[in-house]
Amino acid sequence: MQLSGRGVICVRGGREVFAGLDFEAASGEAVAVVGRNGSGKTSLLRLIAGLLIPAGGTIALDGGDAELTLPEQCHYLGHRDALKPALSVAENLSFWADFLGGERLDAHESLATVGLDHATHLPAAFLSAGQRRRLSLARLLTVRRPVWLLDEPTTALDVAGQDMFGALMRDHLARGGLIIAATHMALGIESRELRIGAVA
Amino acid sequence: MTALSALIRRDIRIALRVGGGALIGVLFFLTVVVLMPFAVGPDLALLSRLGPAILWLGALLASLLTLDRLFMADHEDGSLDLITMSRTPLELACAAKALAHWLAAGLPLIVATPVLGLLLNLDMVATGAVALTLLAGTPALTFTGMIGAALAVTLHRGGLLMAVLVLPLSIPVLIFGVAASQAVIVGPMSFGAPFSILCALSLVSLVIGPFAAAASLRHGLD
Secondary structure, eight states: OEEEEEEEEEEETTEEEEEEEEEEEETTOEEEEEOSTTSSHHHHHHHHTTSSOOSEEEEEEESSOTTSOTGGGEEEEOSSOOOOTTSBHHHHHHHHHHHHOSSBOOHHHHHHHHTOGGGTTSBGGGOOHHHHHHHHHHHHHHBOOSEEEEESTTTTOOHHHHHHHHHHHHHHHHTTOEEEEEOSSOOSSOOEEEEOSSOO | OHHHHHHHHHHHHHHHSTTOSHHHHHHHHHHHHHHHHHHHOSOHHHHHHHHHHHHHHHHHHHHHHHHTHHHHHHHHTTHHHHHHHSSSOHHHHHHHHHHHHIIIIIHHHHHHHHHHHHHTTOOHHHHHHHHHHHHHHHHHHHHHHHHHHHHHHHTTOOHHHHHHHHHHHHHHHHHHHHHHHHHHHTOSSOSHHHHHHHHHHHHHHHHHHHHHHHHHHHHTOO
């Protein structure tokens, strides 16, 4: 499986963010997208996720499920956690598991992996920023998707959380998945660097 | 189907929890209708003459009140991104969200109508007629309102814009809803004609609404 972009141009609000960007990532590989603020790291992830339309160029996944589009094979972990404060931890997770569908794991097991199994009935409104992030990670585990698009994934995670997350990413890569992560900090796993914009 | 029923169950659950929108609509409806006899005065004949119009106006405004949050909340917490990316077509997801909104916020209005009819000196038949027309007409309000809610997300403007966009679309529903109720109460025209048009309006918006809302959300991807 190979994710590749050729000559991708991103225009936002009339301003060209980046142009002529080439990138590729193969199964079992992690790519860390780096660049200064505003260089288009988040925009690149959203282009791959189909949440922005490229102004030019192509992005394609070779060797994936031919029946599905690229966004349908991606997990997107953005700045916002997609959690409903009125629903409990377990309800939030089981909604996304039911809604996203496909091959999936036991929700309780993934909550145990991210260390939230003691809080399943707590409304998400009472979670800390780090716990919210852990709950979002549980979504990535519960529903299987080959491509993970991670936007600053380690924000708000404590040291133990970052170790746990590193192990999860290594598992995902070992199963043949691929990861594109926009990050300022070290990802915690071996990764190839993709620099966009001018060197800071 | 599991995806859609999960979405419907989640939206209803959120609406019914503390801070959800379901109760706000009914309370607003109650307030408008309870205040009306004080404003109009103790003329029973006049009240029952105005009754259907007051109930319809109250229900219309109450259903618009919570509708602008239909997509905004999902947009703000990032859920809309994941819904857009998912394997469920966006049109069906929009329809499911509108259905959930109608079940949580529209249906309680209809249930409350018989009680509120008493305050407006409407007899059993008249109240039944208003409730029936609301049952047939409020889906049209929700599904056309959904288009405005989707545009509000796209344009990053809430509330007021939504009312300006949606109110003109809801005028035909109001006209035929009140006309059908009045036909039962005072006559002389038939109930069937305006009621059929009301049902037609609902069916048309059931088809157009999800497509227009999904198109608007896709266009506004950002």
